[in-house]
Amino acid sequence: xxxxxxxxxxxxxxxxxxxxxxxxxxxxxxxxxxxxxxxxxxxxxxxxxxxxxxxxxxxxxxxxxxxxxxxxxxxxxxxxxxxxxxxxxxxxxxxxxxxxxxxxxxxxxxxxxxxxxxxxxxxxxxxxxxxxxxxxxxxxxxxxxxxxxxxxxxxxxxxxxxxxxxxxxxxxxxxxxxxxxxxxxxxxxxxxxxxxxxxxxxxxxxxxxxxxxxxxxxxxxxxxxxxxxxxxxxxxxxxxxxxxxxxxxxxxxxxxxxxxxxxxxxxxxxxxxxxxxxxxxxxxxxxxxxxxxxxxxxxxxxxxxxxxxxxxxxxxxxxxxxxxxx
Amino acid sequence: xxxxxxxxxxxxxxxxxxxxxxxxxxxxxxxxxxxxxxxxxxxxxxxxxxxxxxxxxxxxxxxxxxxxxxxxxxxxxxxxxxxxxxxxxxxxxxxxxxxxxxxxxxxxxxxxxxxxxxxxxxxxxxxxxxxxxxxxxxxxxxxxxxxxxxxxxxxxxxxxxxxxxxxxxxxxxxxxxxxxxxxxxxxxxxxxxxxxxxxxxxxxxxxxxxxxxxxxxxxxxxxxxxxxxxxxxxxxxxxxxxxxxxxxxxx
Numbered sequence: 001x002x003x004x005x006x007x008x009x010x011x012x013x014x015x016x017x018x019x020x021x022x023x024x025x026x027x028x029x030x031x032x033x034x035x036x037x038x039x040x041x042x043x044x045x046x047x048x049x050x051x052x053x054x055x056x057x058x059x060x061x062x063x064x065x066x067x068x069x070x071x072x073x074x075x076x077x078x079x080x081x082x083x084x085x086x087x088x089x090x091x092x093x094x095x096x097x098x099x100x101x102x103x104x105x106x107x108x109x110x111x112x113x114x115x116x117x118x119x120x121x122x123x124x125x126x127x128x129x130x131x132x133x134x135x136x137x138x139x140x141x142x143x144x145x146x147x148x149x150x151x152x153x154x155x156x157x158x159x160x161x162x163x164x165x166x167x168x169x170x171x172x173x174x175x176x177x178x179x180x181x182x183x184x185x186x187x188x189x190x191x192x193x194x195x196x197x198x199x200x201x202x203x204x205x206x207x208x209x210x211x212x213x214x215x216x217x218x219x220x221x222x223x224x225x226x227x228x229x230x231x232x233x234x235x236x237x238x239x240x241x242x243x244x245x246x247x248x249x250x251x252x253x254x255x256x257x258x259x260x261x262x263x264x265x266x267x268x269x270x271x272x273x274x275x276x277x278x279x280x281x282x283x284x285x286x287x288x289x290x291x292x293x294x295x296x297x298x299x300x301x302x303x304x305x306x307x308x309x310x311x312x313x314x315x316x317x318x319x320x321x322x323x324x325x326x
Numbered sequence: 327x328x329x330x331x332x333x334x335x336x337x338x339x340x341x342x343x344x345x346x347x348x349x350x351x352x353x354x355x356x357x358x359x360x361x362x363x364x365x366x367x368x369x370x371x372x373x374x375x376x377x378x379x380x381x382x383x384x385x386x387x388x389x390x391x392x393x394x395x396x397x398x399x400x401x402x403x404x405x406x407x408x409x410x411x412x413x414x415x416x417x418x419x420x421x422x423x424x425x426x427x428x429x430x431x432x433x434x435x436x437x438x439x440x441x442x443x444x445x446x447x448x449x450x451x452x453x454x455x456x457x458x459x460x461x462x463x464x465x466x467x468x469x470x471x472x473x474x475x476x477x478x479x480x481x482x483x484x485x486x487x488x489x490x491x492x493x494x495x496x497x498x499x500x501x502x503x504x505x506x507x508x509x510x511x512x513x514x515x516x517x518x519x520x521x522x523x524x525x526x527x528x529x530x531x532x533x534x535x536x537x538x539x540x541x542x543x544x545x546x547x548x549x550x551x552x553x554x555x556x557x558x559x560x561x562x563x564x565x566x567x568x569x570x571x572x573x574x575x576x577x
Contacts, residue, residue: 010487072485074455074467100486102444102451103467109452110459115419115538118444118451130540136353136447139344143540154451186494187464193489208574232574240364243505250470250505251484256340256446257364257504265574275340286572288565289552300552304568308558316559320566321575 001088002029003062005081005095005104006039006053012046014053016205017096019162021155022056025094026165028123029057035092038062039171040084042069042077050171057165060172062088068180072100073188076180078107083178085150092129097154105154114148119156137256138279157204158262158283195251203252203259206235208267211254211281213239215270215291215310219247224314225269231321237261237281239271255280269310273298290314327380328474328496331436332373333427334366334385334400335415336393337447350541352416353447355392362396365442367509369502372472373440374404374510382406386430388423389415394525401520402512409434409526413534420448422534424456429531431461437496438479443468443503448537454501465499466492470506482506 002025006018014022025037036059041049045063053061064080081104085093093108095101097119109116117131121141124130129146134156146153203209210229216222222236229236237254238247254261256276262283269290271277278297281287289302290313299305306313338344339359347354362370370385377383385400386409387393393415397408411426418426431439439461441454458465469481469492479498482491483506512520555564569575 007486072490074465098486099468103455106452106455110421110456113421116450116452117538118449132543135449135542136338136344137340137449138545139340140346140353141543141545143543144538145540146538183464187466187492187498189485189490190493191491192485192487193491195484195488232569234574244508246508253505265569265572288555288568294554302552304565305552305554306556306558306561306565307554308561312559313561313565316562317565320562321569324566324575 001035001090002037002092002094003081003085003088003090004037004039005077005093005101006041007096007098007100008041008045008049012049014049015096015098016162017098017155017157019052019056020158020160021094021096021101022053022058023163024123024155024160025092026057028092028126036060038088038090040064040081042080044175045173050173054171055164055168057168058171059169060174063173063175064178065175066177066180068185071189073185074103074107075184075187077104078111079180079184080176080178081108082111084176091149092151094153094155097156101154105152109152112150112152114150114152115146116152117144117146118154120153121156121159134279137276138282139275157260203235203237203254203261206261206263208232208234208265209237209254209261209263209284210234211237211239211266211268211271212242212248213268213271213277214241216242216247217311221311222248224311224318227318228267228314231318234267239274239277268298269314271298272296273301328376328437329382329384329435330373330376330438330440331384331386331427331431331434332366332369332400332405333439333441333453334362334370334387334396335442335445335447336360336387336389336396337363337445340446344544346542346544350543351539352542360392360395362399363442363444363446364504365444365502368470368504368507369440369442370400370403370405371507371509372502375507376438376472376474377406384409384434384436386411386427388413388418388426388530397525398520399512401523402516403510404516407526408523409528411528411530413530417536418534419537420450420452421456422536423453424460425532426530427453427457428460438474439499440472441499441501443501454499458499461497461499463497463499464494465501466494467501468503469500470503472500472502
């Protein structure tokens with residue numbers, strides 16, 4: 001049996017990357033292994049979530065409940081997952097390659113004394129269990145063997161297109177309240193402050209992202225970029241140099257040490273396309289690069305390009321959009 | 327006062343092209359620059375700040391002889407002591423590395439260990455957590471700020487629902503995510519001083535079981551089909567045509 005940790009939004013919906021992980025799990029299930037896919041969620045799932053998980057081929061949803069799960073504690077989540085795994089006889093445990101997913105799976109692997117593969121792109125084979133995953137910020141791939149009795153892995157964001165099952169069913173709900181040791185609750189979230197509203201939005205799920213790099217010139221050089229972001233209903237994402245210079249906050253950073261995005265359109269303005277940034281945006285379906293350097297990696301890898309200074313090009317685009325909208 | 331151990335790793339600078347060795351087991355260092363991970367640079371900075379008034383700031387690495395360069399960098403920006411576990415890092419998996427760090431912790435009465443959230447090369451997210459299980463200590467992952475007062479570590483970072491704070495008792499492990507602090511650059515006097523600091527050299531305590539690597543691969547090159555829409559402001563109408571075609575001007 002394959003066990004998938006499903007993360008949910010504040011509204012109780014399954015995150016898109018969790019649906020991607022479920023899609024990969026189901027592909028393993030149907031690739032000759034004939035193993036059902038079960039999901040683990042934290043808290044009582046709403047009916048809509050159960051329906052979604054059923055449509056993704058989940059046989060059973062294990063809901064972890066109890067005081068131990070009222071605030072996030074990675075060790076408690078891992079303990080709960082292993083408790084479910086023990087009862088259900090799972091030989092594979094996986095999650096989306098999010099900070100939560102990677103953290104909880106690392107706890108699971110450490111507790112079980114087995115290897116873990118982070119940010120898996122695809123599974124090469126089941127016997128032996130060999131996966132391909134991203135390393136060196138996506139500049140290289142690693143084939144890795146998971147030879148232990150339990151395979152633990154996370155799925156890289158947007159490595160898989162989230163696809164409902166061809167023969168959707170209804171997932172059975174199993175509410176579980178596993179006993180959690182006090183030691184597993186020592187490191188738990190004691191307070192959460194809601195983020196300040198800003199134009200970065202949810203970068204990882206944004207349909208359009210306007211990017212800005214060193215070419216913005218200064219912290220004051222974002223006015224036109226922010227207007228374009230607003231006109232497109234987009235999120236703003238920036239390169240590492242922009243956050244390092246203090247022009248924009250770190251949570252807007254796209255790249256190896258920032259968010260990984262997969263919008264329908266990415267509009268990187270004044271971003272050369274260093275490989276660390278490319279690691280975060282290479283999943284964009286289309287890229288429209290604006291840059292003074294026609295040979296910049298971001299330009300040569302783009303779908304569309306405009307050669308020029310963003311401070312001339314972006315205001316002209318904004319004006320053209322406003323003109324067409326009357 | 328707190329004695330902090332910060333762990334760094336010599337990793338390939340992936341801003342240049344990555345070339346693999348013939349046996350596809352590692353990156354060919356002859357064609358690469360090396361650095362420490364961005365998260366680790368922030369962990370070093372936090373360590374220096376936490377120990378500015380009292381305590382020790384020990385930096386350690388596991389790697390070949392060249393990894394001394396990363397130790398000297400950490401010393402140059404304010405760490406006071408350094409330990410070098412001399413070994414081929416490619417032969418060590420995450421559990422092996424965690425075991426070697428634990429051995430250093432035991433030998434130096436460390437109360438707090440800071441590591442990068444993940445290494446820029448292996449990207450496996452595990453060493454800090456495996457270390458915590460080795461030591462039986464609590465671990466906070468992905469923190470961007472860390473402070474210590476009255477035997478309690480307060481660490482915070484960004485979670486899916488906002489800015490999250492943890493408070494754990496010492497001793498503890500914290501993995502650091504870039505973004506909460508700006509690492510400083512070494513000064514010339516700092517570099518000179520770092521050259522004179524004696525570095526503790528030690529051998530691994532056990533034979534590594536190794537990573538689970540079969541081989542490394544280069545990702546397939548992205549097809550380049552760039553369509554240049556024009557130059558400067560004159561390209562704006564063509565750009566907006568494309569935005570309309572892609573259906574992103576629906577507002």
